[in-house]
Amino acid sequence: MKSPKEYALEKYLLSQLDRDSDSYRLATLLVQDPEIEALQEYANSVSIKRLNYNDHGPVHMRQVAINGVKMLTLLKDAGIKTSLEQEESGSFEDSMLALLLASFVHDLGMSIGRSDHELTGLVIARPIMNRILTQLLGDQLTRKIAIISVASEGVLGHMANRRVHSLEAGMLLVADGCDMEKGRARIPMSIMSHAKVGDIHKYSSNAIEKVTITKGDSVPILIDIAMSSDVGFFQVEEVLLPKISMSPAKVYVQVHAGVIGKERKKYL
Template sequence: MATERTEYLYDPEARHAFPDERLNQVLPELLDDPEVTAYLEAQNVNPVMRMGYNDHGTKHIEIVRNRALRLYELLKADNVVFNGAREQGLDEADEPVILALAATLHDIGHVVHREDHPYYSIPLAADLLDSFLDRFYGTAERIRVKSEVLHAILCHHTPETPLTREAGVIRVADALDMEHGRSRIPYEEGGRGINTLSSQAIRNVGLDPGEDRPVLVEIEMVNAAGVYQVDNLLKAKLRDSMIEDHVRIVAINRKSDDNLVERIEL
């Protein structure tokens, strides 16, 4: 039975599109875990308050987690095979669990520093996972789930190439948090770097079934500054993600006062 927090998982209209019983057991406890919650709040201090970057806290994590699970849902609906859990001898039901855990913990290394934060995230996430996963898995399964989560965390923002589709989904979902709300804090405090300005230029990101590919990402921009988010960040993360052949990206400049960009397709 779905929990009362099913809305955190994926589109409520299609929430039974894939096996979710295990995810529905794990995710509510993850969301309520006091140590995880403390990290999500603390990890925003270095990037936002001290360095002027975009949001990397609780809201960012919620968006990345939702979009990772939405990507997973759309890919699974088109029978795209995920290899991470399967190659570890885990169940299909563990695939979205790996995604939810990796999405939630991928940025905790920011408590150490913004630079090289994925590498700092690994030992911090490993400690959290040891205690958290013990509630749901035996020793062997816990280690295998932990391994896949750590791989996805490492590959979300590093030169290391994802070796699983689970890791690729996290990499792409991280880049899909690009709307104007993400830059709210640094923008209001005077930040005008390219990350902040380009986020301000993007009004909406939609993930829907595509006609020629399982996933259609539609990005609505209000000026050409949003191209930085699409071409420099999202395009780079989609490359070699193991899902690049299954995703079509369309970015449209709805407010064409500058007349510089009307439409971009990847």
Template structure:
């Protein structure tokens, strides 16, 4: 898995340790297999890499505009430590899918609780190591559908997970014949661009091929963003660039 560490040696050491760990790689593989069994969108290591990269992109745009991470404000961490928290949570946020889809966030917690301390041992001494694990664990459990993150880091991971929606990333259910508002709205998303905002720190621009994509934007991303510490720092713009909308289904039957 490739992650833009940007000279953050602590983050680089964590990523290297995770990449070298056969158990973590096995969890990612099993999570992807279970997603395929259920006809869900991809939850393999590719999803992990995308979410981790998006999360770090969000974090760095926020830092650039002076937004302070919760672990920085409350534990005396610096931005490099906050990136370790974010990456740790992103890399472990859905390993629980290797066990079961239902309550996978909770299963991710106990797998991470067993693995993260050993991965972080060469990087942090106590009590910093346990604080990183605690903050990452909060972010992991907060990405569930009704999760309520009260840290910047937790909100970043929650939103980054929802932003893995670009073209080709959510076609499995639709192509498997599962035609419903979820699968149709998924394939209506063409691209996602994350850039510095004008009035807010982050601008997320989503290009759609069909208005059905608004359901994915509002119900998928909007639900994950609203009520979090990130909401005031992120603007989301969804649009259809083409003159005509793409027809996604010819006939819909119940």
């Protein structure tokens, strides 16, 4: 059964999309798909209960989708074309479809385990993406191939251990890294019994009070991170910044971070 948080995120995600667009229709299919939901739920169980990591389930993947939609829209507003647009292989809407798809399936490999989960996840996700896009686009084969290929690049590269080249895949990297607010560590913190390897992910995420994505002054995207203690800098410097540095979107992003009440550090 879906949590109230999931429903709230779904409502917000859909509110950010044009009701007459393919991206709205795709988001609707994604949030209603029982196979995706079941895989996300089990991936989260493995992540939290077996591996002692933070949320890698339905709430996380919906938040990543929201982050991605915000940032891709900010790039469009700044006149930045996506890779599919630049290469004349698709439209901005196609890029949004690829980012939405990748956001909802990028961590499905966690249903098997952490090691190489971007690879196992792509094996799991590819037929699902094909099925969903066939529902949405029918026999538009050329369009489907471009969208699935870009989404696959995003899934494969989201751990920042492989270079990605499309702006869309790069946006997934940043959107994924931005999901670091304290709520992501709520369940792991509540069931913690004794010290384990990986606890820094829980403690550092629990220190992040708010992540805000807005229009920047000198670049299209400003990511502002407010934290309750310095341990939150682990999330910024060891999780988010490595993802941004491997992203083709790096030149379009600023990061400001700091403890509430103190001066922000400015990165990038």
